[in-house]
Amino acid sequence: MMKSISLAVAVVVGMMMAAPAEAARADRRQVKQQVRIVQGVKSGELTKAEAARMEAQHLAVRHEVRQARADDGHLDAAERAKIEHHQDKLNRRIYVQKHDGQSR
Numbered sequence: 001m002m003k004s005i006s007l008a009v010a011v012v013v014g015m016m017m018a019a020p021a022e023a024a025r026a027d028r029r030q031v032k033q034q035v036r037i038v039q040g041v042k043s044g045e046l047t048k049a050e051a052a053r054m055e056a057q058h059l060a061v062r063h064e065v066r067q068a069r070a071d072d073g074h075l076d077a078a079e080r081a082k083i084e085h086h087q088d089k090l091n092r093r094i095y096v097q098k099h100d101g102q103s104r
Contacts, residue, residue: 026065026080029087033058036094045098054094061086 037054040046046054064086068079075083 026075026083026087029084029091030058030062030065033061033087033090033094036098040094040098047102050097050102054090054097057090057093061090 037046037051037058040054041048041051061083065075065083068075068083
């Protein structure tokens with residue numbers, strides 16, 4: 001699992017380097033969320049099941065970003081707003097799961 005998480009971080013960082021400037025914020029948030037998930041697993045704040053769910057949600061948002069860019073190579077305002085909304089939801093989920101008192 002750690003290999004897949006590390007690979008995901010590397011892929012997101014690579015995407016961030018190649019992304020247009022207007023979409024860089026979404027990519028930075030993706031990287032920060034991935035780091036929070038990994039840190040939660042290492043510290044024991046996230047169980048393996050919670051981390052797997054968070055990772056799946058993270059990948060869904062990443063797929064959404066990729067799909068939004070596929071049509072014209074960049075994100076328009078509506079696409080950015082939709083992605084930011086999903087990232088906000090994932091941020092809240094990560095916070096709640098990291099602070100729910102469960103440990104691995």
